[in-house]
Amino acid sequence: MRIFVTGSNGLLGQTITSIFTRESDFELITSGVEVESSSELGHTYERLDLTNKDEVKKLIGFYEPDVIVNCAAFTDVDKCESERELCWKINVDAVKHLIIASRVNNARIIHYSTDYIFDGKNGPYGEDSKPNPISFYGRSKLASENALLTSGTEYTIIRTMVLFGIGNNIKPNFALWMINKLKNNEPINIVDDQIGNVTISDDLAFGTLKIIELNKKGIYNIAGSDILSRFDFAMKMCEVFGYDKKLVSKIKTSSLNQPAPRPLDSGLITLKAQSELGFKPMDSLEALRLLKIQLGY
Numbered sequence: 001m002r003i004f005v006t007g008s009n010g011l012l013g014q015t016i017t018s019i020f021t022r023e024s025d026f027e028l029i030t031s032g033v034e035v036e037s038s039s040e041l042g043h044t045y046e047r048l049d050l051t052n053k054d055e056v057k058k059l060i061g062f063y064e065p066d067v068i069v070n071c072a073a074f075t076d077v078d079k080c081e082s083e084r085e086l087c088w089k090i091n092v093d094a095v096k097h098l099i100i101a102s103r104v105n106n107a108r109i110i111h112y113s114t115d116y117i118f119d120g121k122n123g124p125y126g127e128d129s130k131p132n133p134i135s136f137y138g139r140s141k142l143a144s145e146n147a148l149l150t151s152g153t154e155y156t157i158i159r160t161m162v163l164f165g166i167g168n169n170i171k172p173n174f175a176l177w178m179i180n181k182l183k184n185n186e187p188i189n190i191v192d193d194q195i196g197n198v199t200i201s202d203d204l205a206f207g208t209l210k211i212i213e214l215n216k217k218g219i220y221n222i223a224g225s226d227i228l229s230r231f232d233f234a235m236k237m238c239e240v241f242g243y244d245k246k247l248v249s250k251i252k253t254s255s256l257n258q259p260a261p262r263p264l265d266s267g268l269i270t271l272k273a274q275s276e277l278g279f280k281p282m283d284s285l286e287a288l289r290l291l292k293i294q295l296g297y
């Protein structure tokens with residue numbers, strides 16, 4: 001099976017590339033906006049800016065993949081408030097370009113979405129819960145879901161949240177940011193009113209692999225198995241990595257004055273993925289232990 005990965009230099013894109021290489025016989029074509037691939041695994045790499053409709057059509061038409069795994073996105077939630085046009089181009093228009101390109105050979109599209117499509121008033125959320133985004137990022141991701149829903153193309157939407165993991169030159173994620181501070185004994189302020197799952201990118205990649213292998217369509221939540229506050233996650237990190245818990249102070253989200261509002265009482269229910277895919281996501285403690293090994297600590 002030929003898989004075309006977009007955004008392959010991002011956190012998820014790199015994890016998908018390495019886990020699919022290790023765990024499957026898929027032929028991988030990787031792509032990203034950068035000139036060179038971050039991966040040293042030797043897959044064919046194409047430079048592809050998904051906002052360029054003609055290029056998307058040309059490359060997908062050339063490779064005729066069975067599945068397109070779209071790991072590309074504009075993921076800086078606060079910047080999405082001020083750079084709305086760019087956010088929409090990458091998070092929505094690019095998905096429409098993929099939909100058009102996929103029609104050449106009826107390729108399936110796997111796309112990622114987020115708990116930010118919800119308002120965070122009454123989480124955790126199932127696949128059928130009613131979206132109500134409160135940020136521009138959330139609106140753009142919901143619009144991308146709707147583009148697929150109405151496209152007539154075969155698709156799977158995988159919703160996830162608070163993704164973390166390792167990779168070459170990736171943007172700092174929540175877990176790595178905390179580690180960088182705490183290992184240098186720097187105090188950090190962590191919100192205790194944002195509740196949800198945390199997700200190690202390996203789990204998301206494994207879940208995606210199952211979805212492709214089992215040919216599952218529709219919407220799936222794939223995230224860590226426990227629901228906790230960011231502060232409690234920081235406490236677990238201190239336990240696993242041996243950092244001083246006194247370095248971590250509790251704060252409220254409102255005190256951060258971030259441009260994009262956050263869904264507070266959030267979380268994703270992963271029962272459907274667990275029962276239909278036989279997928280067992282790690283809990284936050286297991287995921288942190290794996291991260292520690294991956295970092296070589």
Ligand SMILES: NC(=O)c1ccc[n+]([C@@H]2O[C@H](COP(=O)([O-])OP(=O)(O)OC[C@H]3O[C@@H](n4cnc5c(N)ncnc54)[C@H](OP(=O)(O)O)[C@@H]3O)[C@@H](O)[C@H]2O)c1
Nearest residue numbers: 007009010011012049050072073075112114160161162163
């Ligand atoms: N991170 C989270 O906590 C989280 C939570 C829920 C859902 N998700 C979703 O999960 C997916 C993967 O997220 P991630 O954390 O792996 O994101 P990421 O690390 O920010 O990676 C996204 C990748 O997309 C690339 N990209 C941006 N614009 C592009 C364009 N025009 N054409 C091609 N590639 C482009 C980025 O390149 P540059 O870096 O060079 O711009 C980057 O390599 C996204 O759909 C995201 O919305 C993430």
